[in-house]
Amino acid sequence: MKYETITTQPVIAAERFDLRPLRASDAGLIALNAGDIRVARATATIPHPYPPGAAEALIARARAEDRTEDIWAIDATKSGGAELMGLIGLARVDTGQSEIAYWVAPAFWNAGVASAAVEALLAANPQEVRTIFASVFQDNPASARVLTNCGFRYLGDAETFSVARGATVPTWTYTRKMR
Secondary structure, three states: OOOOOOOOOOOEEOOOOEEEEOOHHHHHHHHHHHOOHHHHOOOOOOOOOOOOOHHHHHHHHHHOOOOOEEEEEEEOHHHOOOOOOEEEEEEEEEOOEEEEEEEEOHHHOOOOHHHHHHHHHHHHOOOOOOEEEEEEEOOOHHHHHHHHHOOOEEEEEEEEEEOOOOEEEEEEEEEEEOO
């Protein structure tokens, strides 16, 4: 696979919040929310318990000049809301293709945050890709609904290892053509 280096990352405006690059001051809220077992178990990569320094390491990777992934904070301060409601990212998987991943803090579940964040990222298409992929655990139908409501189409079943669960978990894979 060919990976491209990403050197710029825009702020993306949505109605209720902005998607903005991570900053050092996000570490505490990332650690708090990613440390919630409900968040960690819904992702492949977040460990539980969340180790000290993991949030700072994530921020450093997200800000690195040679990164192949953009990660945004879902920041609602412009509308008087929380500074970090979750994270959303796009990782390059091949030329013209990226994979989207996101998590929302439990305090903001069932409020349309994930759908609005995915819609804003798709509308901006900051990596100018042709195709975006996504996968969700089969025991997380809410995340699957976010994807289908945002125009993703079911591609097939797969499985991936969940660090928090310490097990391989069945997934549904989705795709969305961008142009």
